[in-house]
Amino acid sequence: MDTWLIASLWVGLALMSAMVSIRVGISVALVEIGVGVLAGNFLHLAPNDWVNFLASIGSVLLTFLAGAEIDPDALRANLKESLLIGFISFLAPALGAFAAAFWIFKWNLHGAEIAGIALSTTSVAVVYAVMIESGLNETELGKVILAACFVTDLGTVVALGLIFANYNFWLLLFVCAMVIVLWLMPQFTTWYFAQVGNRVSEPEIKFILFILFLLGGLATLARSEAVLPAYLIGMVMARQFLRNRVLMHRMRAIAFSILTPFYFLKAGSYVSFKAMAAGIVLIATFFLVKMFTKVGGVFPFTSLFGFGRQRGIYTTLLMATGLTFGTISALFGLTHGYITQAQYTVLVTVVILSAVLPTVIAERFFRPDLRSEQASGMAGGVPEAKNLESEA
Numbered sequence: 001m002d003t004w005l006i007a008s009l010w011v012g013l014a015l016m017s018a019m020v021s022i023r024v025g026i027s028v029a030l031v032e033i034g035v036g037v038l039a040g041n042f043l044h045l046a047p048n049d050w051v052n053f054l055a056s057i058g059s060v061l062l063t064f065l066a067g068a069e070i071d072p073d074a075l076r077a078n079l080k081e082s083l084l085i086g087f088i089s090f091l092a093p094a095l096g097a098f099a100a101a102f103w104i105f106k107w108n109l110h111g112a113e114i115a116g117i118a119l120s121t122t123s124v125a126v127v128y129a130v131m132i133e134s135g136l137n138e139t140e141l142g143k144v145i146l147a148a149c150f151v152t153d154l155g156t157v158v159a160l161g162l163i164f165a166n167y168n169f170w171l172l173l174f175v176c177a178m179v180i181v182l183w184l185m186p187q188f189t190t191w192y193f194a195q196v197g198n199r200v201s202e203p204e205i206k207f208i209l210f211i212l213f214l215l216g217g218l219a220t221l222a223r224s225e226a227v228l229p230a231y232l233i234g235m236v237m238a239r240q241f242l243r244n245r246v247l248m249h250r251m252r253a254i255a256f257s258i259l260t261p262f263y264f265l266k267a268g269s270y271v272s273f274k275a276m277a278a279g280i281v282l283i284a285t286f287f288l289v290k291m292f293t294k295v296g297g298v299f300p301f302t303s304l305f306g307f308g309r310q311r312g313i314y315t316t317l318l319m320a321t322g323l324t325f326g327t328i329s330a331l332f333g334l335t336h337g338y339i340t341q342a343q344y345t346v347l348v349t350v351v352i353l354s355a356v357l358p359t360v361i362a363e364r365f366f367r368p369d370l371r372s373e374q375a376s377g378m379a380g381g382v383p384e385a386k387n388l389e390s391e392a
Helices: 003-024 028-042 049-068 072-077 079-104 109-118 124-134 140-164 169-196 203-221 227-236 238-243 245-269 273-278 280-304 309-319 324-335 341-366 370-375 385-391
Strands: none
Touching: 003 028, 003 049, 003 245, 028 124, 028 245, 028 341, 049 124, 049 140, 049 203, 049 227, 049 238, 049 245, 049 324, 072 079, 072 140, 079 109, 079 140, 079 280, 079 309, 109 140, 109 324, 109 341, 124 140, 124 245, 124 324, 124 341, 140 227, 140 309, 140 324, 140 370, 169 203, 169 227, 169 238, 203 227, 203 245, 227 238, 227 324, 238 245, 245 341, 273 280, 273 341, 280 309, 280 341, 309 341, 324 341
16 A cells, blocks of 8 residues: 555554544543554554554653653652552552463463563553653642653663563663763753753754653663663753753653654554453453552552542553553564564563553543642641542
């Protein structure tokens, strides 16, 4: 099929998703995943090389923007909450999924490790999209959730890297380059942005994309993932974006209008109804394992920190999502021969289900009121318990 017609199909599906999202009031990211599932099964929607590239850029840019939303001051103020919630959100499902794959379903060691890593994740892409659409990214609760997501996915990427990385020259080069860039980036960008000013050619955005692509390429050579440096670069540039919200809005517009739809549609297109039917027992078991371990691990900590019932459930459900790092981990296992095509389909299906179902429930039944979130104070880095409990 002609390239332009293929592009029109993908963008048309993205447009349809946006219209459905507006009509039903569900995050456009979730609608795009659902549309991708239907298109993949009934229209035989299949990503080609340029679609894969645009989808990869979308995931990297979205991850960068999510990192840039993490206010360093809010992270320090809520460091204990973010670290503990994020760490248990990674550890509990990682151990649970590994145990189920290795001892119950008798997968080999590396296959079980991939299962544990893929199902340990929290979807930065979905959570960030939900935060932006709801406006909660500007509240203290939203910042705590985004920071906890960072901790969870950092654990996922570190685990994938430590277990499967090639300890060679490329890994050393990637680590050294990333450390140098993370150290110099805040000071250099402040000077550079002041020099180039606000121009139509957008040199600021081009510079950021250059750094993201360069580190992404080095990460790939080191058998890591391009989204890891993107997240960290976003975090170290957070103060710059807090001072320059116009630049943030421009990059957000680029990401959500043309790039992230390819990623979410592509993720949905990987789900095969036939494969789902054949592996229904595995899918159901892994999904329940992820949900029970996420809820059992995260919700007690939200209660401990005084989030209250509504905010606690909302936080727990969003931490139970998975997409970006989950699909990346599963695809890594497939391409390197650690899991089979059937096992890959099971894991990706579970990952996508975890992106959709917890988010829909959270958004429909437990989303905190934005005005009350903006009005409520934060004491000691966590929401005031008396306010939370009375509103719950």
